[in-house]
Amino acid sequence: MTASLVDKYGIDEKVREERKAFLSLTHTDEKTAGELLRWFAQIAPQMIDDFYQHLQSHPNTAQFLKEPKLFERLKREQLRYFEELVSGEYGQDYFERRLRVGERHQQIGLEPRWYLGAYNLYIQFCFPEFARRLGAEVPPELMALLKVILLDISLTLEAYFAASTEQLQHRNDELERALHMYFETELKAQQYAKLAGHEIRSSLNAIAHACEEVVVDFGDKIPTEALETLKDANDRCWQVMRVVERILSQPEQAGMSTWVSVNELLEEVSGRLNLYSVDKDVELILLDEPIRIWADPVSLREVFANLVSNAVRHLDKPNGRIAVEHRFSGKLHIFCVSDNGPGIPPDLQDRIFQPFFLAPSSKERGGKGLGLYFVRRIIEQHGGTVWIESVTGQGSRFSFSLPVEPLLSLPIDESDDADDSTSR
Ligand code: HEM
Structure with missing residues (x-):
């Protein structure tokens, strides 16, 4: 339904009466004007024909009348309009239809001067006819x-419109300037944040390496508790560095997928190995072929880091062995991280990917039970699945799949625990 224009422009009965009063348009006037209706049928057809002939002979108005169907409809509209003009009824409906004509003309880009100029045709035609x-x-x-009066009105209205448009343009310019300033400030803030991010990252890097050096060089000389504290501090440094890195890699790009060399990610994970395996003898076997996949590099590195550090943490044999393998299965990459650790009892295997699940041995090590859960979430967000095969006493093999073809967008996770993704 079309919204009422009299409501839109706040023209209620009081306003209507005020306007008529200012024009001294009395009830008697309205009635008297209505007396002309009896000659409408005699005058209107010729007047409308002349009207459109005139509009068609002027390029400024002819350009609106090229469509023959529209032309016929307009003629009918004009007849109705003219009939209403001499109807003697100038109430709410009359106001509504006049406002609609104004809006319609504005929509098609017809300037008021042409409307007023055309009104002159009405006057010039019907005044002498009615008079006669x-x-x-x-x-x-x-x-x-009367022609001069219409010229005056059209010129004055033109100035009104031009001044309003200028005022609007001025406000628009101001708004644009304000927006520009906002974006400039925003850009500067981003640059500062980036600068601060780099500073934080390099400081954390230095601290993390200092911790690692102390652990490597003096690990056997410092008390176990101090060693644990150093490892915790190092872990924390790496965690914060990852967060900073994610922010630095452009907010709009954070978490976005790209082509990633899995070998490079594994090299980074391997670089952290001496930390996980400070008092253990561990052999880490990496991929022997180059593999590139479509993934979010930061998240995927965490998947590998989590699986490898888990395997190291739980190793119970003097010679630990952890291997990362890859194979294709149809349209999927399959990655496996296997170890020769204690294995996971069958009754726990279903639960280890749940949040806050802690195997009895992890509880002793102060784990939070979120590592494998994050692994699952990340892999699922990449369109893959994760699973485990394990033989108690012999070791475990964690596998996950990832699509070979790039996913256009990461699937939206609608599971109950979707909110937890923010804690990644
Ligand atoms: C006395 C002056 C004029 C009167 C009384 C008048 C009246 C009207 C009316 C009643 C409508 C229909 C509005 C609606 O859709 O509800 C209309 C629309 C229109 N008028 Fe006028 N008009 C006048 C001047 C002009 C002039 C000078 C032109 C220029 C050629 C023009 C071109 C049009 C066009 C193109 C439409 C839109 C038709 C459509 O697409 O629906 N009018 N006019």
């Missing part, structure tokens, strides 16, 4: 004066 039927004659001086 009333037994009178309109002197040419008055007809000329």
